[in-house]
Amino acid sequence: MTDQLTRRRLVTGSGALIGLGSAAALTFGFGLWHGPWAYSPYDDLLNRLPVEAGAVTLGRAVRQALPELDDSRVAASLRRRLTGASLRKLACTDALHREVVEVSGWILPLSVAELCALAASPRKA
Numbered sequence: 220m221t222d223q224l225t226r227r228r229l230v231t232g233s234g235a236l237i238g239l240g241s242a243a244a245l246t247f248g249f250g251l252w253h254g255p256w257a258y259s260p261y262d263d264l265l266n267r268l269p270v271e272a273g274a275v276t277l278g279r280a281v282r283q284a285l286p287e288l289d290d291s292r293v294a295a296s297l298r299r300r301l302t303g304a305s306l307r308k309l310a311c312t313d314a315l316h317r318e319v320v321e322v323s324g325w326i327l328p329l330s331v332a333e334l335c336a337l338a339a340s341p342r343k344a
Contacts, residue, residue, distance in 0.1 A: 261294050261337045267306045268334060277322070278339025281332045284322045290340050293333045300330065 268274045282288065300309055313319065313328035320332045327335075 261290070261340070264294060264297050264301070264334060265338055267301070268338060274335045274338045276339075277327075277332075278335035278337065280323045281320070281327075281336040282339055285320065285332075285336070288333070288336050290337060294337060297330065297333055297337075306330065306334070 265274075304312075309330045310328040313330050318329040319326050320329055321327075322332060
């Protein structure tokens with residue numbers, strides 16, 4: 220009886236894990252979940268950010284510090300500058316050229332600040 224109960228638990232647990240794994244693969248593997256900035260016209264850029272609410276929070280602070288940011292202009296500039304480069308490399312280049320911005324006491328590379336501002340941009344559904 221104990222072996223059968225253990226086998227039943229093992230089969231049930233394995234089935235549950237396979238189901239959860241399949242759901243996760245469908246959701247994350249096929250891009251059904253886009254992070255906190257879902258359905259943004261800037262998904263190609265925002266995919267370079269880690270999936271954290273911190274990017275949106277920082278983006279809100281950037282928008283307060285730089286209210287004149289134009290989303291379409293910023294996106295076009297970032298797309299051009301990120302062609303063939305990683306965000307890390309672009310951020311280092313910005314820092315080397317002193318293209319930085321102060322936001323809430325933090326000194327950020329301009330590219331990172333702009334990307335976070337896009338993550339916090341108001342979107343229309």
